[in-house]
Amino acid sequence: MSVRTLQGNRRWLALGGCLLWLAFTLFPLYWVAITSFKTPLAVVGGPTYLPFVDFEPTLTAWNELSPASAAPSTTPSSPR
Amino acid sequence: MTRNDPIKHFFIWPALIIVLLISIFPLVYSLTTSFMSMRLVPPMPARFVGFGNYADLLSNPRFWHVAGTTTLIAFVSVGLQYVIGLSVALALNSRVPGEGIFRVGFLLPMLVAPVAVALVARQILNPTMGPLNEFMTLFGFPNLPFLTRTNWALGSIIAVEVWQWTPFVILMLLAGLQTLPDDVYEAAALENATPWQQFRDITFPMLLPISTAVVFIRLIESYKIMDTVFVMTGGGPGVSTETLTLFAYQEGFKKFNLGYTSALSFLFLTFITVIGLVYLAVLKPYLEKHK
Numbered sequence: 548m549s550v551r552t553l554q555g556n557r558r559w560l561a562l563g564g565c566l567l568w569l570a571f572t573l574f575p576l577y578w579v580a581i582t583s584f585k586t587p588l589a590v591v592g593g594p595t596y597l598p599f600v601d602f603e604p605t606l607t608a609w610n611e612l613s614p615a616s617a618a619p620s621t622t623p624s625s626p627r
Numbered sequence: 628m629t630r631n632d633p634i635k636h637f638f639i640w641p642a643l644i645i646v647l648l649i650s651i652f653p654l655v656y657s658l659t660t661s662f663m664s665m666r667l668v669p670p671m672p673a674r675f676v677g678f679g680n681y682a683d684l685l686s687n688p689r690f691w692h693v694a695g696t697t698t699l700i701a702f703v704s705v706g707l708q709y710v711i712g713l714s715v716a717l718a719l720n721s722r723v724p725g726e727g728i729f730r731v732g733f734l735l736p737m738l739v740a741p742v743a744v745a746l747v748a749r750q751i752l753n754p755t756m757g758p759l760n761e762f763m764t765l766f767g768f769p770n771l772p773f774l775t776r777t778n779w780a781l782g783s784i785i786a787v788e789v790w791q792w793t794p795f796v797i798l799m800l801l802a803g804l805q806t807l808p809d810d811v812y813e814a815a816a817l818e819n820a821t822p823w824q825q826f827r828d829i830t831f832p833m834l835l836p837i838s839t840a841v842v843f844i845r846l847i848e849s850y851k852i853m854d855t856v857f858v859m860t861g862g863g864p865g866v867s868t869e870t871l872t873l874f875a876y877q878e879g880f881k882k883f884n885l886g887y888t889s890a891l892s893f894l895f896l897t898f899i900t901v902i903g904l905v906y907l908a909v910l911k912p913y914l915e916k917h918k
Contacts, residue, residue, distance in 0.1 A: 561718035
């Protein structure tokens with residue numbers, strides 16, 4: 548056992564602090580992740596948090612990004 | 628190859644020319660510009676004005692306000708980053724359960740581009756579609772003006788800075804903590820030193836050199852804050868959250884007042900240099916005491 552390992556209450560205090568900071572760190576990243584599964588309407592329509600519970604997730608944004616669907620799905624950018 | 632072999636010129640000149648062209652020439656050029664009145668819109672011939680630009684700036688209340696705002700943001704955010712970073716690094720170093728997950732999770736913000744972070748922050752702080760305001764209404768608060776009231780906007784910018792750059796402090800301090808020798812702690816345990824005494828008399832002094840370096844780096848980086856403020860508030864409301872770099876941007880790329888902007892940049896450079904020198908001079912006795 549290392550001398551610097553915390554004992555008893557201090558250990559749980561440190562764990563609590565770490566969990567708190569982890570929540571602060573990860574929340575914005577989680578927010579970005581779930582927003583990528585929302586429709587534009589769901590994004591502006593007030594905050595929702597849990598996919599399938601709060602809002603119906605959709606892959607629209609991801610499909611628009613993927614090179615396979617990029618050509619036919621979007622509006623024609625060049626006149627033909 | 629002897630010292631006087633002429634081939635040494637062949638090796639040294641390419642590097643020297645690149646340095647001269649890329650860093651020395653622009654520096655000298657902008658220094659000369661700072662003593663001239665040079666405008667692109669409307670185009671006017673450059674005119675030598677001596678220290679006129681500097682005098683204008685130093686008598687401009689907006690410059691002092693902007694310098695004050697930048698100092699406030701830099702010092703408060705770096706202070707918070709250091710306190711939180713040191714606490715988290717100490718917790719990680721004492722083998723908190725689930726340390727591996729924490730280590731990865733804590734480092735993630737540093738990997739995100741600052742502009743993206745500022746855009747996400749704008750979404751989260753949004754008064755109608757943002758989650759933070761909804762969360763605050765749970766406690767009975769009205770809609771809070773996170774980005775539209777001066778003090779709140781400054782707080783939001785500092786919070787974003789802390790979110791993004793604490794991982795760097797954690798990383799550096801954790802690396803520093805892991806190089807501390809174990810035997811001093813064994814001796815301290817033998818003397819029945821309390822954890823607080825161990826921290827105050829062993830960990831903190833021994834960590835001081837790396838703490839100094841980390842705070843120094845962060846302080847200088849924070850003075851150069853640009854992207855977060857630009858995206859989140861654009862210097863607003865009014866000019867109340869404008870920072871030095873943003874002021875320089877406005878003067879240089881909106882008004883094309885190049886002489887004035889060069890003078891501003893050099894004042895900014897002197898400002899940071901003075902702060903850095905004072906900071907190092909204040910800490911020097913402590914650093915030498917524990918050498």
